[in-house]
Amino acid sequence: MTQRFRSIRSAPPVLVAAAALAVAFFVLPLVGLLWRVPWTDLPELLGRPVVRDALLLSLVSSLAAALLSAVLGIPLAWMLARVQLPGRSVVRAIVTLPMVLPPVVGGAALLFAFGRRGLVGSGLEEATGLLLPFSTIGVIIANTFVALPFLVVTVEGGLRNLDPRYEAAAASLGASPFDVFRRVTLPMIRPSLVAGIVLAWARALGEFGATITFAGNLQGRTQTLPLAVFVALESDRDEAVAMSLVLVVISVAVLVGLRDRWWRT
DSSP, rough: OHHHHHHHHHSSSSHHHHHHHHHHHHHHHHHHHHHHGGGHHHHHHHHHHHHHHHHHHHHHHHHHHHOOOOOHHHHHHHHHHSSOOOHHHHHHHHHHHGGGGGGHHHHHHHHHSSSTSSSTHHHHHHHHHOOOOTTTTHHHHHHHHHHHHHHHHHHHHHHHOOOOEEEEHHHHOOHHHHIIIIIIHHHTTTTHHHHHHHHHHHHTTTTTTTHHHHOOOOOOOOOOEEEEEEHHHHHHOOHHHHHHHHHHHHHHHHHTTHHHHHOOO
């Protein structure tokens, strides 16, 4: 405690003031939201059918997207971390592109690929009768597209920090490559794995642009909680604030739960 106090006292006043201003920049919008919450009407607002439908769809689609991200992302992260692939840097850039790509652009790209007249969407519909846009499955695909890179980056970082001697020791004792991966690698990167899955789920839960572009905004079918907030802002401000509060609470809970993954207190 004394050392921290001395560090604060020795900090340049200009930097302290700038840091305080930065904190206020983040805190004030949250305070404004909390100030606007109709606390007495909150149970009634959250119990409305449109809110229940949006919350249920958000939970189902985000959990499905997190699961799909784990199924696809863990092997991909392992390949990027362990295998000398030709053009690995290009592959990594493509995989992480959705993290910086405007979500609406990502949704348009999904539409051109999986839409009724898309690159593979038309053939998929003819073969299976499955139409992905404007469906719940389309919501899951859009969520996975934006959430998957977060899992890949987190798990790849865990793999790169793992001492390969443990895997080599298991292999020298006769374990197959898959057994080494299942019984040594995965347990040793469990913190990164959990963090990656939770981050992917949280990103999928808050997804807006790719979802509305690719899956639309149909209540009970494709309208997730962020989309419902967008609609409610034009018609019922209290309802929008109530749903926003739910998303803020979930996001804060995720960050608090993962705080030891990135920083120490």
